[in-house]
Amino acid sequence: MKQLGLTFAAAMIATTAIAQETSITLGMQLEPPNLDPTGGAAAAIDEVVYANIFEGLTRFGPDGAILPALARAWDISDDGTVYTFTLVEGATFHDGTAFDAEDVKFTLDRARAEDSTNAQKALFEGITAVEVISPSQVRVTLEAPNGALPFNLAWGDAVIVAEESAADNATSPVGTGPFRFADWVQGDRVELVRNDAYWGDPVALESATFKFISDPTAAFAAMLAGDLDAFPVFPAPENLVQFESDPRYTVIVGSTEGETILAMNNGVEPFDNPLVREAVAHAIYRQAIIDGAMFGYGTPITTHFAPHHPAYTDLSDLSNHDPERSRELLAEAGYPDGFTTTLKLPPPVYARRGGEIIAAQLREVGIETEITNVEWADWLETVFKGRDFGLTIVSHTEPMDIGIYAREDYYFDYAAPEFVAIMEELSATTDDSARTALLKDAQTMIAEQHVNAYLFQLAKTGVADARLRGLWENSPTQATDLTGVSWAE
Known part of the structure; x- marks a missing residue:
């Protein structure tokens, strides 16, 4: 019986280890004031929600390239003043409502409205009209040519939101991304879970927790204790040398904007x-x-x-x-x-x-x-x-x-x-x-x-468990993009 007990215990430990390989706990120094990137200026908002919960028509890649997102392609008129976006089909918001061109029109009209609270309202000021051509196509007309429009639409402030849920996004964000909002324990953490109905490539992680640790000493202790799997923007640069000499960790140094x-x-x-x-x-x-x-x-x-x-x-x-x-x-x-x-x-x-x-x-x-x-x-x-x-x-x-x-x-x-x-x-x-x-x-x-x-x-100075893969080295935008993160096998 004693041997059986040991075997059972070992099995339980192994099962726990496997379970942990599908989740991640990350540290971040600042707690976001809300979780709506279209209505707040704090970088901490995008750190949690960008590319994870919310998506835009375009997005930043890890190298700063502008990539298709909810818009799979776009055409530009000869005079540079009309962009026609072709949207992905089959995408839904986390509350089950369908994503289509009406959501794009609502988002862009809301962002550029006179009473807009968008912190980057200037990104949308050159837009004179947003027209729905079909459920999968939308036309954006500009007052003057703007070759930077796909760049502007990649910002967190330009993510697509639905009219049905936009008013509550500050506390209960609803997007189209590969992770859904699960919980926000204010002063402690935000929890995300995988969106199994995601329209795009599925992500490896089943869940992710962002823990708020403002004190650099506490951040160092939490990493050493194993309470965190990564701290993408580590607040105690004086301690990086200790992690560099420890094979259990990877120190990730890159650039930011x-x-x-x-x-x-x-x-x-x-x-x-x-x-x-x-x-x-x-x-x-x-x-x-x-x-x-x-x-x-x-x-x-x-x-x-x-x-x-x-x-x-x-x-x-x-x-x-x-x-x-x-x-x-x-x-x-x-x-x-x-x-x-x-x-x-x-x-x-x-x-x-x-x-x-x-x-x-x-x-x-x-x-x-x-x-x-x-x-x-x-x-x-x-x-x-x-x-x-x-x-x-x-x-x-x-x-x-x-x-x-x-x-x-x-x-x-x-x-x-x-x-x-x-x-x-x-x-x-x-x-x-x-x-x-x-x-x-x-x-x-x-x-x-x-x-x-x-x-x-x-500089972007991060610390992570050496077994983690896919965390961004550089920060072309203020985001902790988890779409490509996984544990090494």
């Missing part, structure tokens, strides 16, 4: 003065922030543009570390003794740790900062929406998002007419070389006017 900036409120004194903004830029020593806050992970940037993009322009001479020049500029601007301002820091490591280093660098030139640590929801409400700040640190993880500098209602309050004109010309330009020239002009303008102080491109 995250331009990390010291944002300045251009609409209030003293940051409405370009001399003050330039003084701030010259006070910053980027490498010290990368080394001190990110333990060397990150690439210095000199404008709001990803350095891995072929159109990136190095403008280091406009904002090199020069404290003496910074003091001279402050005196010229009327602040010979410096000034005091607020520095509001959201939870990510780059902000909290980086903020202390930046505060010390600014102090050297006479700028005192009153640091306030704010939770993500408060940052979105008071800084992003309310513009109640002097300085803040944030990483803009949306892909190719230099166009935000043309938005009149954006939180750092810039939108210079000459920059808006460049973006309008860029939108109407399809020639690659001409687009590159315009992108270089845009980068140069915001760097010369020191709209913000540009710090570094956020």
Whole structure:
């Protein structure tokens, strides 16, 4: 009987191990404020739902390529103003309702409506009409040619939602993706389960749990204890060397679209003065922030543009570390003794740790900062929406998002007419070389006017069980795409 008991126990352990091979538990530092990517600006929303619960007409691949999704193909008129999308057939939403062209029309009309709450409403402003041709075809008409429309429609803000369920997506998201929403225990986790009625290729995982662990020390402990299978954006870069030396883990280092900036409120004194903004830029020593806050992970940037993009322009001479020049500029601007301002820091490591280093660098030139640590929801409400700040640190993880500098209602309050004109010309330009020239002009303008102080491109540093396959190395968008994730056999 004793031997039988041991055999039974071994069998139970083996069965449990097999069960675990069909699920995954992932760590993430920030809890999303809601689960509707069409109605919230937080990157944490897309980290959970993009490509997992929700799908768009197009999507980003792991290499940044624009791939078909709910649109299996599209045709473009000769003048570039009409896109005709042919949709996949047989797709359904998680509540059983059918997906068709009416859902596309509802989604795009809702996103571009006057009362739209979409955080990236500007993506849809060039659309003048959305027409249903048939259940599987939809026509999108633009006011001017826009070769970037398939790119724009790949954003999480452009995922397709159904009129029947859209109002409740913040707490009970209903999409067409390979995973269904199962539960959200606020303050702890979000649970997903496989959608066995998925229209596309089936996924390997039966379930996935996203656990929220904001403290870097706790994240390290949770990985070591086996409570997590992966932490795709690991918040404690100082501990990566320990995982690198342990064969049980894989350290995944890649790039992101995250331009990390010291944002300045251009609409209030003293940051409405370009001399003050330039003084701030010259006070910053980027490498010290990368080394001190990110333990060397990150690439210095000199404008709001990803350095891995072929159109990136190095403008280091406009904002090199020069404290003496910074003091001279402050005196010229009327602040010979410096000034005091607020520095509001959201939870990510780059902000909290980086903020202390930046505060010390600014102090050297006479700028005192009153640091306030704010939770993500408060940052979105008071800084992003309310513009109640002097300085803040944030990483803009949306892909190719230099166009935000043309938005009149954006939180750092810039939108210079000459920059808006460049973006309008860029939108109407399809020639690659001409687009590159315009992108270089845009980068140069915001760097010369020191709209913000540009710090570094956020690295993607993840840790995973060595047996896991298919996690993204790079982050062309802020997502934890589980569609290709599996356990090694």
